[in-house]
Amino acid sequence: MPNEIKMDPILVDIPMPIQTPRLVIRNVMPGDGAQVQAIKEETWDILKKWMPWTAHGTGSISETEKVARENYAKFILRTDMMMVAHTLAPTPEQELIACTGLHNLDWDVRSFSIGYWVRASAHNKGYASEIANALTRFAFGALNARRLIISAATENTASRRVIEKLGFDLESLSAYDSVLPDGSMSGTATYVRYNTDNLPPLDVTWGV
Numbered sequence: 001m002p003n004e005i006k007m008d009p010i011l012v013d014i015p016m017p018i019q020t021p022r023l024v025i026r027n028v029m030p031g032d033g034a035q036v037q038a039i040k041e042e043t044w045d046i047l048k049k050w051m052p053w054t055a056h057g058t059g060s061i062s063e064t065e066k067v068a069r070e071n072y073a074k075f076i077l078r079t080d081m082m083m084v085a086h087t088l089a090p091t092p093e094q095e096l097i098a099c100t101g102l103h104n105l106d107w108d109v110r111s112f113s114i115g116y117w118v119r120a121s122a123h124n125k126g127y128a129s130e131i132a133n134a135l136t137r138f139a140f141g142a143l144n145a146r147r148l149i150i151s152a153a154t155e156n157t158a159s160r161r162v163i164e165k166l167g168f169d170l171e172s173l174s175a176y177d178s179v180l181p182d183g184s185m186s187g188t189a190t191y192v193r194y195n196t197d198n199l200p201p202l203d204v205t206w207g208v
């Protein structure tokens, strides 16, 4: 890819929302705190196995609203891209399915990493795969990514299955380099993509 003129990341256009066959994915906004808190509590038993931020406890609606507002600001500053994924159809109303996003933003390299967690009642319905597929297309198609990473604890077999189904290549496998929320040691499986070649087909649009 030819060198691009270096620009201040705050001037990068990030077209929202991203739409998939079942979901609308958008940056987190003020007002999202209560819904995020509800699905966080629903999913707590599994989240606390894998997500480092659970070490701070479930928190309250107002604490989660604070996180939503801080991350709304980070999105505008282009320092992080926390997103939420809702169902498309209002049945009876849009249901919040997952928290996700692009993180570890390196605008010079155009390297990003994908993170995700799905509410417990929606597990094993293909939502994480749909979200990560969409964010992969979005990163390369809308943000001119050169490198896209997804990392998972080595024992997190459900997450690793999602990543491997999407055709990411295993870049590194470390034995013990992180501490899980329960204090036990874990390794990290880091997967990478440099393009969307052979990504499972998915209709994804953004900015519409």
Ligand SMILES: CC(C)(COP(=O)(O)OP(=O)(O)OC[C@H]1O[C@@H](n2cnc3c(N)ncnc32)[C@H](O)[C@@H]1OP(=O)(O)O)[C@@H](O)C(=O)NCCC(=O)NCCS
Binding pocket: 046, 047, 050, 051, 116, 117, 118, 119, 122, 123, 124, 125, 126, 127, 128, 129, 130, 151, 152, 153, 156, 157, 158, 159, 161, 162, 165
């Ligand atoms: C990992 C997680 C996001 C997966 O979400 P999901 O929407 O259920 O994922 P999908 O339905 O797209 O795919 C899950 C795949 O893992 C498989 N799977 C589920 N549990 C598994 C387990 N314990 N061991 C191995 N595979 C498992 C499913 O069968 C499915 O594969 P398949 O399509 O071949 O049948 C979800 O379990 C979660 O939120 N976990 C807690 C947070 C977390 O670990 N986030 C990732 C941090 S890297």
